[in-house]
Amino acid sequence: MRVPAATGYLLWIPPRAYPYPSRDPVSTSVGRNVPRKDGIPKVTGAALYVDDLRFPGMLYGRTIRSTISRGRITSIRFDFDTAGFTIVQAGDVPGDRCNYVALLEDDQPFLAAHQINHQAEPILLLAHEDRDVLNAAKVEIEYERDIPVMDAQASPVVFKEIRIRKGDVERAMETAEVIVEGTYRTGHQEHVYIETNGVIAVPEADGGMTVHGSLQCPYYVHKALKALLDLPDERVRVVQTETGGGFGGKEEYPSVIAGHAALLARKSGHPVKMVYDREEDMVATTKRHPSVIRHRTGLTRDGRLVAMDIDVLLDGGAYVTLSPVVLSRGCIHAAGPYRCEHVRTVGRAVMTNTPPNGAFRGFGAPQTQFAMEVHMERIAEALGMDPVRLRDINALRPGDTTATGQRMGDDCSALEVLRTAVERSDFHRKRAEYAGTGKGIGLSLFYHGSGFTGSGEVHLKSKVALEAREDGVRVLVASAEIGQGTRTMLAQIAADALGVPYEEVEPVQPDTAQVPDSGPTVASRTCMVVGGILQKCAQEMREKIGMMTPQEYARLHGPLLVTRQYEKPHDITWNDTEYTGDAYATYGWGCDVAEVELDPVTYEVRPLRVTVVHEIGKAIHPLLVEGQIEGGTAQGVGWALNEHVVMRDGAMANAQLTNYTIPTTLDTPRLDVVILENPSSYGPFGAKGVGEMPIDGPAPAVINAIRHLGLDVRDIPAIPEAVMEVACASR
Amino acid sequence: MRFTLNGAPAEVEAPPMKRLLDVLREECALTGSKEGCGEGECGACTVLVDGMPVVSCLVPFAQVRDAEVVTIEGLGGTHPLQKAFAELGGAQCGICTPGMIMAAVALGPDPGFEEIRRGLAGNLCRCTGYEAIYRAVQGASA
Missing domain, CATH: 3.30.365.10 (Aldehyde oxidase/xanthine dehydrogenase, molybdopterin binding domain)
Incomplete structure (x- = not known):
């Protein structure tokens, strides 16, 4: 492996000793550019993204959206032959309570029933087996318009206020010899992951729902689908497919598109694929706050x-x-x-x-x-x-x-x-x-x-698991590979903490049916926080298996699963x-x-x-x-x-x-x-x-x-x- | 309609105005070519037609009659560019990678830095800031 010449890589404090010396020091992987776990599939075109998947009997889904910023829906007219279509409206959502995207506040409906609060707000959903027929369908919606709030500085609604206070600013300002003032503005920014948002919802025979999708946080989607479909934990399954970039744009938004596809799948009884085209992705999904x-x-x-x-x-x-x-x-x-x-x-x-x-x-x-x-x-x-x-x-x-x-x-x-x-x-x-x-x-x-x-990490209570099997070691986390190298980096941490070769450690595909909730793939936390819990799992596993390899141990005693939860460092304190x-x-x-x-x-x-x-x-x-x-x-x-x-x-x-x-x-x-x-x-x-x-x-x-x-x-x-x-x- | 696909003769029935990208992905089950924008801006769907890089989302299927089409799958997995992209960080999320590699193939052997920069200007990558892609393309010729 060549280290690129452009890198000026300085070590000004030497790395700490590994907690468990590997049997062969050369085989340690932390700090080295080991081959990416997902490198070969990505350069050969073999990696499967959500739009590369098809399911038998699959329909295509489409979202009909508002064309005003604020007002009320007065009428909806279908200007097409509805035979062969599945149509979902707000009234199809099981209960009033369910029609909200579960996140922080129950304020964002999956589908607007009457009130419209922004352009491109989802109003109804269509599904059809033929994409061209689906896209040709015309829906006429009439509105009674209200005056929208467009200027944040004039907004009457404050979602959240935060105050941080240290010392006495007013008195100190009086003692200042120079005062400089200024106002600075930043605009929206669109994520432009090159793969747009997309999911496939598959209805299960037991009334459950499985969603495969391009996403950063499988358990956010899991939580949203449970609330929307009124299903227990085990009936909802979320599987992260190879994800073509996220940058935060697939943190909370996938709950919306997954909910839509799931509503269509539930009503039609068929798998439903929804993949936004670029325009819809840019118009309808989240952006950086101005x-x-x-x-x-x-x-x-x-x-x-x-x-x-x-x-x-x-x-x-x-x-x-x-x-x-x-x-x-x-x-x-x-x-x-x-x-x-x-x-x-x-x-x-x-x-x-x-x-x-x-x-x-x-x-x-x-x-x-x-x-x-x-x-x-x-x-x-x-x-x-x-x-x-x-x-x-x-x-x-x-x-x-x-x-x-x-x-x-x-x-x-x-x-x-x-x-x-x-x-x-x-x-x-x-x-x-x-x-x-x-x-x-x-x-x-x-x-x-x-x-x-x-105290965010304390509330999250992230769990990470590591499993020793006859065929190697598996990392079980919900942290998503979205290009940043999660699979590779976590395998390195587990390998070195356990003292086994990097090649013998494989993170499994994030699937809520298989992996514990290690929290969302956000906030620069995957390496430090999830990786930290994983390191403890590996240390615990090493203590349990003694001098054996994980494979030897699994052959003798069966698979060994070690699960650990986030523990707050005792010297960290925060007052919310x-x-x-x-x-x-x-x-x-x-x-x-x-x-x-x-x-x-x-x-x-x-x-x-x-x-x-x-x-x-x-x-x-x-x-x-x-x-x-x-x-x-x-x-x-x-x-x-x-x-x-x-x-x-x-x-x-x-x-x-x-x-x-x-x-x-x-x-x-x-x-x-x-x-x-x-x-x-x-x-x-x-x-x-x-x-x-x-x-x-x-x-x-x-x-x-x-x-x-x-x-x-x-x-x-x-x-x-x-x-x-x-x-x-x-x- | 007959054409050559990844070195082998192919005969595919599809509407002449269907996008080449859709024919490749849906009729030929070659999903390595990706759609990022559908308007020829991002280059994720880049394939070679008679050796020239084209954005397959803008090419009607009728245009490849008797032509030679090469997709990422046609490189077989052992091409020096594929190896270099995997080893030198040229692929992160991977969605632009097949198109990027096909555009890089079209640069020919041992391209200079400005050639690489200009030759890949039609392929967007949001992950790498392009530096690792330059290193991969240069590394493949090294």
Whole structure:
């Protein structure tokens, strides 16, 4: 295995010893780029995604959606011959109670009965064996319209408010020598997993339901289907098929499409496949929450943070979905990786009559850290100070406390990532060299909490199982492989903790009939939290089997199943009502340096290069980690420059890949990734979370590089039209 | 209608305006070619027709009469690009991978960096940021 030359892989703290020495030290896999478990099927086309599956007697399903943002349905007319069709309406859902997507709040109906709250809201479902006949069916729906709420800042409905308080902001602000204020805005972002949302629901003879689908969280779908179909645990089965990307877009949304397919399957008695086309996927499914974030910051003249007053507003869309939790992570990260004794963050997630926004890689933290880091750049400007120096002075160090009062341990690496990135990118030389040219360079410093926020992991009570069999060792988790390398990474952790070769460990396909609920595949938690429980399973198994191999043990005593549940580290405390304490067991740390070039004619900003330094505890599989960092960085650059969701009358008007442009090879800057390791005592082999952090930093780094060109951009996406407006206004 | 599919003669009955992608996936049971957008933007459905990369979601079946069609399944699993994509992180979620590899096959042996970058500009990947794909394509020629 070649290690790519582009990787500057630094070990500045040596990896910890393995808990069980392998019989053959060379066979340890953690830290090595072992072959991906899913590599061969994916490069040969053999991997089966949901749209590749067919079942006997299968019908195709379709969703009929609202074409207004707010109002009531007055009539529904079928303008087609309904013979051969299965038709499901809200009235077909068993009880009033059941017609809600079970998540946080019972507010989002699977099918609207009367009231419409957003464009593309599902109203009825059709199924037919012939896709062309199905798609030709016309349904006329008439409405009585109400005035929709489109502006989050004017919304009368607050889904969730969060307050974080540290010290006394008002008094401290009075003592500040300099005060800098600013408002920053971020737009919607569409996930654009290349595989759209899709499921197949198969009705079972016993009245149960099996759903195969492209999804991140089998047990979220399981929970939603149980409530919808009023079925007990064992009658609902959810199987994750190979999943063509998620990024949060297949966290909560699959519950909706799975529910729809299940309703059609139950009524028709046939398997029903629903796979959205790209337009439907873009118009109807969740997006990243748009944000408006205000900062008022007091400093000393020499650049020390005295007080930070932060207001966070997220546009939740029409229903609650996961907005309160997105807001929570957003608010906790809002003050950035900085030390300040007086912080007040007030956050609100509000309703608008637009399709619900939901989980997207980073989960609120990219929005708030975008604002923080662009604001820091403006502070540096106001003070006439080097932006690196400003961050260096204020960066969290071990012993400092965050806005929630969490004391940083030795695994706090803000300064190291900052200094490494500045040196590696030759920041200061380029900063001087680019001045006055069409090029700019800017940076961002950020962090990201690993795992569920606060007491989230305690409530989840995740379970993980490991099984020794005659043919090898099986990992039983509900954590989904969605491209990030879950299967590979978990097999490495189990193999090394158990002291067996990597090749002998196989994670099973997530299937609620087979695997315990190890929680959702979200929040940068799979490696650190699920992997941590798995490591304990392997240690326990090793204790039970002694010096035997798992196979030898299984041959003598039969299969051995070890199941463990999440145990809260005793030294982690969190207060849910006060929002104080240890928000996350540990944090990853990152610094991005972006270099851009402005086209003086078209105002297009071309990103040339991003230097990315991430400290992630321990790279279980450096190549996979590098893939996460590179992919997340590109997605962040897209959010900053290319990806513009145009909302017209509350619906996405550019719901095509032709018009909503994610970065191609030609739009993506060259990426220079450096991985630092400073182990956390809470993760397996020292690992922290890695999946989300890469998208926190690129947008502010890019916008700060544009600022270096003399353009006061504070909102993203910085599409050419927006950059031109700023340029013309500043003349 | 007759054509050559992955090196062997094929005869398939299908409406002439049916998308080549659907014919491959539904009539020929070759599901390696994927649909990502249905409008030729993402390249997940890329196959070779007479050696040229085409987006099979925009090609009517009638256009491949007597032509030579090669899909990801036609590479057999031992192509250096397949090996390199698997080993060097070129495939993450894998949904763009078959189309990406077919587009890379069309670049010919030992392409330069700018050739790779331009040649793959019609294939979207949301997972990798493309760096690992560059490394895989370069690695396959190494």
